[in-house]
Amino acid sequence: DAGITQSPRHKVTETGTPVTLRCHQTENHRYMYWYRQDPGHGLRLIHYSYGVKDTDKGEVSDGYSVSRSKTEDFLLTLESATSSQTSVYFCAISAPEMAQSSYNSPLHFGNGTRLTVT
Amino acid sequence: AQSVTQLGSHVSVSEGALVLLRCNYSSSVPPYLFWYVQYPNQGLQLLLKYTSAATLVKGINGFEAEFKKSETSFHLTKPSAHMSDAAEYFCAVSSETSGSRLTFGEGTQLTVNP
Numbered sequence: 001d002a003g004i005t006q007s008p009r010h011k012v013t014e015t016g017t018p019v020t021l022r023c024h025q026t027e028n029h030r031y032m033y034w035y036r037q038d039p040g041h042g043l044r045l046i047h048y049s050y051g052v053k054d055t056d057k058g059e060v061s062d063g064y065s066v067s068r069s070k071t072e073d074f075l076l077t078l079e080s081a082t083s084s085q086t087s088v089y090f091c092a093i094s095a096p097e098m099a100q101s102s103y104n105s106p107l108h109f110g111n112g113t114r115l116t117v118t
Numbered sequence: 119a120q121s122v123t124q125l126g127s128h129v130s131v132s133e134g135a136l137v138l139l140r141c142n143y144s145s146s147v148p149p150y151l152f153w154y155v156q157y158p159n160q161g162l163q164l165l166l167k168y169t170s171a172a173t174l175v176k177g178i179n180g181f182e183a184e185f186k187k188s189e190t191s192f193h194l195t196k197p198s199a200h201m202s203d204a205a206e207y208f209c210a211v212s213s214e215t216s217g218s219r220l221t222f223g224e225g226t227q228l229t230v231n232p
Contacts, residue, residue, distance in 0.1 A: 004161075031218055040127070042208055042222040043162075058219070090161055094218050105218055106152060109161030 003027045004110035006091050012116045019078040021113050023091030025071075031094045032074040033107065034058075034066065036087040043090065049074055081117045089113045120145040122211050124223035132231050137196040139226050141183075141209035144190065151192040152210040152220065153183055162208060168192060179203070204230045 003026035013019050023032060031050055035043040035058075045058030047066040055066050063085060065077045078085055092107040125140040143149055150169055154162040166177025173185045183194045192209060206227050210220040 033219070035222075040224055042124075042224040044222070045219055048219060092161075106164045106167055107162075107218075107220060109163070111159070111161045 004091060004093060004108060006089075006110040006113050008113060009111070010114045012118060013081050014118055015082060016080050019081050019115065021076045021089055021091075021115070023074045023076070023110060025074075025091075025093050027093060027095070027108075028071060029093040029095040029108075030071070031105075032068065033092040033094075034064075034074070034076045035090045035092060036060065037090060037112070038087050046076065046089075078115075081115075083117050085115065086117045087115060089115060120149065120211050120213055120216060120221050122209050122221060122223035124207075124209050124226050126226055127224065128227045128229065130229040130231060131199045133201055134198050137181075137194070137199045137203065137228065139194040139207050139209075139228065141192045141194065141223060142190050143192060143209075143211045145211060145213050147213045147215055150212045151183075151185060152212075153177065153181070153192075153194050154208045154210060154222075155179075156206045156208065156225075158205075165194070165207075199228075199230045201230050201232065204228055 005024045007022045033048040034046040037043050044060045049055045049068040067075045090112045091110040094105045094107050121144045123142045152167045153165040156162045166175045168185045176182045181196045206225050208225050209223040212220050
């Protein structure tokens with residue numbers, strides 16, 4: 001799994017509580033991503049990071065924040081969880097600077113975190 | 119903007135039959151295209167990618183895909199399905215304007231019947 005660990009693997013939480021998901025990589029890749037997977041929507045990008053303390057929003061960033069204080073860790077925080085954030089969350093990494101072209105570097109995914117907000 | 123459409127959320131084939139999973143893309147600039155596979159309770163794994171070097175791309179597990187610019191398609195095929203091919207398959211697109219961020223299709227669940 002390309003040295004990617006997501007924690008926790010499963011979590012149930014109540015509406016209104018903050019939740020933090022962690023992604024840890026051992027590949028020293030520069031780029032990290034958080035996606036959510038929902039039936040009928042495929043995977044949608046929440047936030048991504050292109051270096052320590054360098055992050056940017058994806059297409060579904062509302063209600064989420066991220067932090068990256070070290071190359072190996074990328075944290076996703078749901079500031080006040082809602083039922084619409086019940087989903088499977090995937091972390092991915094890539095090393096575009098190592099690819100033939102910086103725009104076709106494949107993503108390597110973790111095994112996901114299944115989050116249920118009740 | 120870029121997007122991907124996967125035709126058919128569910129495809130069912132018999133073991134040994136041809137597998138054809140359809141993907142059409144939309145991109146205002148030359149695309150880079152990918153197919154990923156997801157087995158139950160796992161993350162996505164790269165099957166193959168198109169990077170403009172060759173229009174017919176061979177991937178792992180006997181899969182291949184052909185880039186057809188005139189049809190804006192990147193369909194995934196395998197001549198003979200195995201039971202182990204049962205999984206969900208995702209087509210994805212990136213481009214020089216999107217950088218390394220991929221846009222995924224909705225996925226196609228492949229069932230292989232004995």
